[in-house]
Amino acid sequence: MISIIIPVINEEMYLGRLLEYLGQHTSKSEVREILVVDGGSNDDTITVAKNFGATVIESKKGRAKQMNTGAKFATGELLYFLHVDTFPPPDFTYRILQAQKNGSEAGCFRMRFDSQSRFLKFFAWFTRINHPICRGGDQSLFISKDLFEKTNGFNEAYIIYEDVEFVARLYSKTDFMILPQYVKTSARKYRKKGMLRLQYHFGIIHLKNYLGEGPEKLYDYYQRKIAL
Template sequence: MNFLPAKNINTISIVIPVLNEEKCIGTLLNYLLELRTPLVREILVIDGGSRDDTFKVAEMKGVTVISSTKGRAKQMNVGARYASGNILYFLHVDTIPPPHFDLHITNAVNYGNLAGCFRMKFDSDHWFLSRFAYFTRFNYKVCRGGDQSLFVTKELFQKLGGYNEEYIIYEDSEFAGRLYKASEFKVLPQSVVTSARKYRSNGMVNLQYHFGVIHLKNYLGAGPKELYDYYKRKIVD
């Protein structure tokens, strides 16, 4: 399979927001660097002020590490401003994309899909998590979340004004809602594998319940501060 990009072909900038992730960042970067082809123009790690060795570990891997103020929406917007690829791929530090993810993304964009994501699996075979992961195959905005990763052309991202930095949480879902209104959204058939660590620390049913409440509150008109206040009271990071 030929991965050498032709002239003017779409290329990807991977944007990874991090904060105190020294235990995860090396694993993800090793994986990305092993699979890297010329379709990936750059890997940008956006650090929100880590107090551990996240910044150092990422630098040692030879990727671009950029300091930012704390806040995932802010960090991802910073990454988008620095990105030189014409496709932005936003990836959580504890999510592993599928093999040939870069080819799947660029093919989707070449076919006119300006934004999309992958399906999702957890790094656990627990039936409860498998049931919820199953719904990520459906192309409805209520089924979207940041753990699925997100690709979007830089042109569309800029047109929509990027992530809304008022959102400390729920920034991925809020942005996905705007993408669904602005463009055809593509759910690719391959799956990312994301960590279930937050479910383990909060309890599976308990965490999913609170996520459901946050979605409901947003639907009923709650603003970013109210959503964050609920999250901080109910969910352990």
């Protein structure tokens, strides 16, 4: 059984579409619960979640904290972390359960953007490569609850980059699986910030992490170069 965990804050415009999609492509025989972990929304996010039958969990703000909180409350044997603007393939539950039956304790899907940009298609192509540098939260993440607990989950010191940091640790603990199907994720941040500019800054963040800079410096760079 799978517990789907979706961290949110002020996502009333996107959450309903995702929950409707999940309702169309999941069954109670495979998905035990959909947990929407709210980090303090002041819009109608919580109302939207409840209207679609999701379980709402309140958490301190911060995606790592929210996902850890969701995992704590999850009752499924498999955890599936999903961003609110990422849509998994229609048969994602079958693919995840088959991977688990074949011995995979953790993995993700390949990724596509909801954009025809050749620039974004180029970078999305690399998500098929099974290497930590090619991982990111938009690809979603499935992991056995047992392995999640053994690895202590997401490092809450990371305000950003929490997905990459966690998956890098998973690579040293298990044979991480890249499923050949695709999730489709929103390019809204690229459209808002500029594709070249945003990808450049993401590259610098990867480089800073590789050079050993900690979560505080990564977040400081993000705040100065991307968040503003």
